[in-house]
Amino acid sequence: MITGLTCSCGTIAGADDWACPRRDDDDGDHVLGLPLPEWSVDTSSCQPFVRYRRMLRSWAEAGEDSWFVDTVSRLDAAVAGVDGHGFEVTPCAEFSINYPVTGSTGAGDTSRRITVKNETSNVSGTHKARHTFGLMLHLLVRERRGGWGGKRSSRPRLAIASCGNAAVAAAVVAAAERWPITVFVPAEAEAATVARLRELDAVVEFCPRAGNGVGDPSYHKFRDAVRRGAVPFGCQGPDNGYTIDGGRTLGYELAEQAPGIDRVYIQVGGGALAASVAQGLAAAHIRAALMAVQAEGCAPLARAWERTIELGGLEEARRQRPTVMWPWTPTPISAATGILDDETYDWASVTEAMAATGGRPVVVPESLVTEVCDLARAATGINVSPTGSAGLAGLLSDNPPTTTTPAVIFTGAQQ
Numbered sequence: 554m555i556t557g558l559t560c561s562c563g564t565i566a567g568a569d570d571w572a573c574p575r576r577d578d579d580d581g582d583h584v585l586g587l588p589l590p591e592w593s594v595d596t597s598s599c600q601p602f603v604r605y606r607r608m609l610r611s612w613a614e615a616g617e618d619s620w621f622v623d624t625v626s627r628l629d630a631a632v633a634g635v636d637g638h639g640f641e642v643t644p645c646a647e648f649s650i651n652y653p654v655t656g657s658t659g660a661g662d663t664s665r666r667i668t669v670k671n672e673t674s675n676v677s678g679t680h681k682a683r684h685t686f687g688l689m690l691h692l693l694v695r696e697r698r699g700g701w702g703g704k705r706s707s708r709p710r711l712a713i714a715s716c717g718n719a720a721v722a723a724a725v726v727a728a729a730e731r732w733p734i735t736v737f738v739p740a741e742a743e744a745a746t747v748a749r750l751r752e753l754d755a756v757v758e759f760c761p762r763a764g765n766g767v768g769d770p771s772y773h774k775f776r777d778a779v780r781r782g783a784v785p786f787g788c789q790g791p792d793n794g795y796t797i798d799g800g801r802t803l804g805y806e807l808a809e810q811a812p813g814i815d816r817v818y819i820q821v822g823g824g825a826l827a828a829s830v831a832q833g834l835a836a837a838h839i840r841a842a843l844m845a846v847q848a849e850g851c852a853p854l855a856r857a858w859e860r861t862i863e864l865g866g867l868e869e870a871r872r873q874r875p876t877v878m879w880p881w882t883p884t885p886i887s888a889a890t891g892i893l894d895d896e897t898y899d900w901a902s903v904t905e906a907m908a909a910t911g912g913r914p915v916v917v918p919e920s921l922v923t924e925v926c927d928l929a930r931a932a933t934g935i936n937v938s939p940t941g942s943a944g945l946a947g948l949l950s951d952n953p954p955t956t957t958t959p960a961v962i963f964t965g966a967q968q
């Protein structure tokens with residue numbers, strides 16, 4: 554018997570729901586929660602969805618280990634056919650990074666040891682494909698148990714709203730399974746991204762910002778498509794609570810590779826990356842402070858953190874979502890273009906994880922975003938983008954004592 558997930562509002566969703574059925578009923582925050590699994594690793598595999606499969610909800614729902622492993626292997630091979638390679642545990646290493654420490658008494662550089670997990674070589678160049686591969690496994694499990702008649706020809710369309718990396722990650726995984734997908738992008742989407750999406754057979758819909766409209770127009774059009782029956786195939790918890798399932802594999806890897814870290818600085822756009830990593834570490838009982846990094850040109854999570862404190866805690870904040878999380882104005886801007894979400898959709902999970910681990914938000918001055926990206930590329934040799942190194946910018950801006958053992962995640966290769 555497959556049961557649905559429980560929403561943060563208390564509603565138990567149906568087994569076939571992707572999101573809370575009551576999400577439009579009131580002003581509350583609605584995100585389906587995936588329970589934390591028992592820590593369990595199959596060390597014989599370096600394919601994350603095999604290695605950590607016993608912690609995946611899709612595995613539990615599949616109910617048959619051999620079918621699941623075969624399905625992961627087949628889908629992974631198909632992803633490799635589309636993107637050049639499949640999923641493997643990504644590298645993680647310690648680097649010495651020199652940076653002038655603000656307010657330090659001595660002149661010159663200060664060197665720190667920083668754990669860097671490198672997702673830039675992952676499928677599609679970011680961690681985002683972990684979310685969409687995880688969702689595809691859920692779709693295949695549901696099809697197997699008779700969803701949409703269990704027929705390939707009746708598959709519902711996939712839909713995602715994204716300005717770049719998540720869209721490509723979704724389109725790569727959809728193309729691997731030849732599952733039809735529509736991508737809603739802003740009018741200013743980069744031509745190279747749009748060309749890649751079309752190459753992957755995605756239908757691309759441009760969504761220009763209306764003159765006085767607040768919020769992300771691509772997101773509004775995506776919500777309309779989902780109301781008409783499309784499957785939310787993105788990286789935002791409120792739209793699809795199951796997206797965290799695959800995302801957590803990144804946290805599981807970090808937990809195994811760097812068990813001694815005491816804090817992790819993670820760039821936050823929609824918030825699913827931070828929520829996934831925090832939950833992955835929590836499953837391994839690693840208590841690293843979650844430091845959520847945003848650029849000064851778009852910091853709705855830092856604002857929500859303050860509002861949550863004013864309201865007396867997360868329980869009340871969740872009940873009054875519009876007074877805690879609302880679209881950032883004016884139009885968000887930063888060189889870290891991948892974290893310019895108008896809203897931090899997963900603000901509540903990230904806030905909960907920050908509070909539980911002794912972390913907090915860090916807002917980075919824009920000048921540091923590009924400066925630290927150059928520094929990161931030179932110090933590590935990794936082809937990371939300003940979005941991908943924004944967590945490191947947060948760390949260096951926050952300047953914790955050099956005795957701490959911080960980690961960052963580079964995700965998003967420089968094009």
Ligand SMILES: [Zn+2]
Nearest residue numbers: 560562573583
């Ligand atoms: Zn709900």
